Amino acid sequence: MANLLLPIEERNLTPEEVELLDKRRRRGQLFLVLCFQCVIVSALLTLWSGQDLTYSPGWMHPVFYWNCITATAALVFGITGVRLRRGLNEFISY
Secondary structure (H helix, E strand, C coil), X not given: CCCCCCCHHHCCCCHHHHHHHHHHHXXXXXXXXXXXXXXXXXXXXXXXXXXXXXXXXXXXXXXXXXXXXXXXXXXXXXXXXHHHCXXXXXXXXX
């Protein structure tokens, strides 16, 4: 009997295709971990961004820029990670 939890397009894959699918999903899990780490760093940087914007002269706001970069990286890693893990209906922690 076929596994009905699998999407229709994944029910008749060759072993090589299953291996590629697993690699894609593991890479998606890695990207989600990177997203979570960037969110943590960005949240900590938010504490100092206000002070950096207040007291740094002119356009010299390195902590604010770093905060923007980490928040953008978290967004990109999160979207990419969810896309790469699509079709997985279980939680796996590597």
